[in-house]
Amino acid sequence: MQTKRITNELLKNIKGYEDRDAYVAPFAKQPAHKMADTDSDNLKDHVRRDKIVASLKEAIEKCEIKDGMTISFHHHFRAGDKLLMMVVDTLAEMGIKNLRIAASSLTSAHNGLVAHIENGVVNRLETSGVRGKLATAVSEGILEYPAVIRSHGGRARAISSGDVKIDVAFLAASSADCMGNANGVVGKSICGSLGYAKVDAQHAEKVVVVTDTLVAYPNFPQSIPQTQVDYVVVVDEVGDSNGIMSGATRFTNNPKELLMAKRVLNVMTASGLFVDGFSMQTGTGGASLAVTRFVKEEIKKRDIKLSYALGGITGPMVELLEEGYVSTLFDTQSFDLTAAESVGRNERHVEVSADFYASIGNKSAAVNKLDFVILSALEIDTDFNVNVISGSDGVIRAASGGHSDTAGMAKISILTAPLTRGRLSTIIDKVTTVVTPGSTVDVVVTDYGVTVNPGRQDLIEKFKAAGLPLITMEELRAMAVRLVGQPKEIEFSDDVVAVVEYRDGSVIDTIRKVK
């Protein structure tokens, strides 16, 4: 019917178009897999208007997953995640081997991976954290390749730069429509922000959205847009909302923690940055969360407001927003159900990707505008280096998270930890594993006082003037030795079981197998 006006021959004479193709037909250049599977005579029936497939297995087949590929997951459901094991179990049944799992983090929900590493289905793990049995197995050297530990910003950088090429991303979504528009705020089981998943969706070769709540098109909001989704799978249960809140987000009545929280506030107010429009992130951990309470009391007293709060967002942050004490919450991960519900309800509770949150790979991340970050630590050494990944026994047990991202970029990074935990000192000569370099740690608040990095003479002067209980790192370390003595040195073998990347992709430390 159509008269062809343009030929490739004719284009050879057009400046700038010498190598281009002439038009053939409306869908001639549309890849086959993006079209509907039909023999219909009606051209319009060839447009694919539904991405639902019958099962995870069918999605895996259509994605053509092969041995050695990289599959990715997010951990927004934390301990309540059901998807990762469902997918890996299915891949195991299908006989796929040597997979690399690139997860934003791994939790107690993923202990089943030990068996799949033993049987060869999985041979590489890349994650922010590992916990429980799986962490112990990794520390014992179960993996063929060393595990890779990245910060949240570091993972976004690695994915956007191509250091980590994801073949197929499996994204648990609280709800999705037939085209793949998905979010974590509508559905049977909500998880709140899909901040980590956004990065995978943008960069993975194939994207499979898995949900237990299929909604009418178009789903709202479009945290994961249809433009990035290949297939949609509906399952009975994608995750358990109750798993979001973990021990690490508990509140405290511990007098020691409250004392430290109060000191953190004093550090903040003495710094000169506690003024109208300041910004902050608090980590998880009792003392960090208590800080939010004290900050709220103080800003009410001073009649000022925060510009934004960042990070893993918790209920107390949502209170600040809803009571008008902060203009915007940037939420890359909702740390409790209050936050998960709020991100779907409050427009100024903004879901942001891990890239926006903290990546060094873009033109500036939200962490770059932080005035304060309050962080916890497993170990801090006399060079101010921080360990948040391995225990004092040398075994992997926790997560890198946004620790080094925020410490590196905030105007003032405040570490808070009790000087001793049981018979162990937090302040030691040399941390078991460096996650956050000491040069980026500005202040350490313990139950024994406030310790300032010698690189921050400006703060030392301000804190002296404010009468804060200053104690040097050397004094603090000596105090620890008096209280609990010298720890026994851990004996490591030479085998590297994990590599710890700094947020820029360089290797800041390795974790070796414990003897």
Add this chain to the structure above:
Amino acid sequence: MQTKRITNELLKNIKGYEDRDAYVAPFAKQPAHKMADTDSDNLKDHVRRDKIVASLKEAIEKCEIKDGMTISFHHHFRAGDKLLMMVVDTLAEMGIKNLRIAASSLTSAHNGLVAHIENGVVNRLETSGVRGKLATAVSEGILEYPAVIRSHGGRARAISSGDVKIDVAFLAASSADCMGNANGVVGKSICGSLGYAKVDAQHAEKVVVVTDTLVAYPNFPQSIPQTQVDYVVVVDEVGDSNGIMSGATRFTNNPKELLMAKRVLNVMTASGLFVDGFSMQTGTGGASLAVTRFVKEEIKKRDIKLSYALGGITGPMVELLEEGYVSTLFDTQSFDLTAAESVGRNERHVEVSADFYASIGNKSAAVNKLDFVILSALEIDTDFNVNVISGSDGVIRAASGGHSDTAGMAKISILTAPLTRGRLSTIIDKVTTVVTPGSTVDVVVTDYGVTVNPGRQDLIEKFKAAGLPLITMEELRAMAVRLVGQPKEIEFSDDVVAVVEYRDGSVIDTIRKVK
């Protein structure tokens, strides 16, 4: 101070990390231009926390714009745009030559480009449309390279695929903060959705946000996120909101247009797709807009709702949303002030990028789920090919827009045009320029009846059953000849002045210089 734990030497023995770098320092791998310009001893002062530069000239210098580069602009302010000419005037003063301008479209605000083409500052134009003096000059062969005409979806595809590499995007924003978070809904002059700009921001090498309304950090919403912005420039006036509404978005009292609009509604209801949850896009043009009114009356009567409406969004669409007759508006361009205000106020009035709207380069665009699109035309030929770019005199005068994107993907594309305009017939033997291929055009509604593409026998049967006034293309053409006679053939030279790309990047037609 820090003990270096890892060396490149050591990494050579770690599987998968043989070629990686050891950590050096917190900002060792951060590109220089992303850091603050400071000699401060305080490490934290080296984080760049402000992207504002003093002038457009300074931004241009920092972006290192050189002869032959590609700079891009959006046309959300339409005839009210002030930025493009400001930038090109500045570049001219700086002596830069042979620039390629990749604009989402060009309007009457850009007639000044003629002088800059004449003086060699600009030698290439890529755009959806060209109008007025500039269009005439292009048709007369003023450019060294042929102009490139793309659909909105085609432009997004070309940019995301790398066919068009943007060196520097200059993005007019109604408001921005010091880090570049920008939008079109807050500020002195709003323009609504920044749908086209989103694509440029994501893919351009450098991004300069220009605004007349600097707001406190963080700006909300973040239509353009800080992660994509290099520099922010504050100027007196970035655009005039009153320029958004152009002649093409006027309402009609013309009885002929109302008749056609009514016929379009009859086509929609007779198609079988006018059921609860259907979706539509209406273009601009009197009859198209009148359709929205009739659709509203009909869905009220039937007590059904639209799932979504798409496109350039107009006031009548906002009414549908606010009165609950449509679940979601996807807005890639706000066609009037009512729409521009609504996209900032109504959460279900969703700002979407031109990529989400219509690109063939992603995994599915919003156009893929359209049931109906109602479009206007300058010329339609007996093969149903449509011209929306050149006049009957062969001179460029309008824009490709989302015409071929929506016609190609909607279940039913409905073209509406009066059979004659003055002494000219809309229905002709061969359109002057093919923008939308006839195989994607399903129905043509004129004041003389309803004409169905013979490829859609399914619709012909349905419309017969509904008693619609069907008329074949041959009958329609014969009628036109009776009314206005045969048009005089336009005489073209062999010189190609513009290339028309189909949405997939193939060349569907060229426009030649008129003799």
